[in-house]
Amino acid sequence: MQRKNRTVIAVFLAPAVLLYLVFIVYPFLSSLRYSLYNWDGVGPLKDFVGLKNFTYILFSPQFAGQFWRAVYHNVYFFVLSMILTSIIGLGLAYLLMRIRETASRWLQVIYFIPMVVPPIVVAYLWAMYLEPNDGAIPVLLKALHLNFLNIAFLGSEQWALPVIAVITAWAGMGLPILIFIAALIGVPSEVLEAAKVDGASEFRTFFSVVFPMIKPTFLTITTLNFVGAFGVFDYIFIMEGTQAGPNYATDVIGTLFYRTAFGGFGTTAQGMGLATALAVLGFIIVMMASAILVLMQKRASADL
């Protein structure tokens, strides 16, 4: 290769690569290292403890319960958002394909708007609607004579997490809709015509013709939902606080990590070493799931 090209390559890559190395790659590697130390974040790293932070998180009576509860909540969040995005997201995308293009474009814009609204706004808006007794939703439920549903949703151990998952789905539906539309555009119309000629009902066509063809996209959505559900933090922190109340009913890896590293409001930080070990465990879960899903997706695409 000519010398000149090498200079060009170096100059053009340098700014992005430097930024990325210093603020993403280096912190990532540091987290791996910190996780092997007992360290409160001040002073030099010197108390090397090997994998003790990990065994403490996974097996100790003091911490394991909190960890597994958080993982369970993340999984719960994932399952719920998967159900919501599959039914509502795919349903809306399917309907959007059947109407006139101009109308469809406008609706796609509208459906995407909540995705750009800051989470802090979404969180307080819905918190206000959910205010016990006076909020719009309790008022509405009372008007419908559904008094038994007049619950302090965000203050209920049973309801808080599913309600926050629904709010998150409300805010995040725009992207899955667009991804499903991109996939549905790719379904050849001859295939649909053929199904129609064969006398297949619309339901039948959808489940036996369309659905198998968009399976790879479905797996993409699953991956996005999984990464999203394991990264969930903003809404829970804003609506339920550092302690992820009521009584830790909404505690997820994100909030547990925050308390462990930074403490706050009645919790003392337990150390940066322990917190990074927690982050590493979360990272391993996300990586393993993504790897499996990407492999499944490759296979599904190859089958088409």
Added chain:
Amino acid sequence: MQTKRPVISYVLLALYALIVLLPLLDLVSMSFKDLPGIISHPFSIPTSIQWSNYADAWSEGNIGTFLVNTAIVAVVSVVIIVVCSSMAAYVIARFEFRGNQLIYLTFLAGLALPIQMIAVPLFVLMKQLHMLDSLLSVILVYSASGLSFSVFLLVNFIRSVPKDLEEAALLDGASHFQTFYRVILPLVRPALSTVALLNFVSAWNGFFFPLILLSDPNQMTVAVGVLSFVGQYATQWNLLLPALVMVMLPTVIVFIFASRQFIRNMTEGAIKL
């Protein structure tokens, strides 16, 4: 996929549009009401318009400072990301060299990286650099973390553009920099607008990093600013609601302006997810 019964489709689609829009429009309408009107009559048109809500929120709640800070963070991050990612993407998409694939994959891997995985070292690093409580810390973190998706999108986009024009420019004696600036950048403008939009939104809306890196009220961005605002004024909805509207408007307006190109990019294969 035209069918005989579009009416049902339209009804269902309109219903979901209402579910999306009604709360947001209601937020704007409520922000103009007086306090008793907000609590007792949700979903009603305000009887008298209280502009003073906005003035009060701006002055008492420090919202003005938060908005200016957030605008600085969002705009500077977007400029840095657009410049760095387009230059890198050009080289990754068009030059063959050792390490090309490795660099590309390293950028891609950032897409699935949980923020907790970099949070503690970044906090420690910013403390060592004396950048805690400085907007620069958040700008740098957003600039770096925005690169993954931007490089990914631009590499794909540049690869989809034919090479003829650049080759002609290079043959005419243009330097690589001139070719990049005069040929590549105009060609990838549609993708750049999406890069700018998405990064503007995520920097404006970002919550976690301002939360751990900024605690001085004069250096806060809106997300954390509003959190402290609520800590101070609790359920004074007549102050909180106008604050929320002001926090929300910039991203919504920017999105609506850029939306046509964005939707086209997302659904017509410019971005293959």
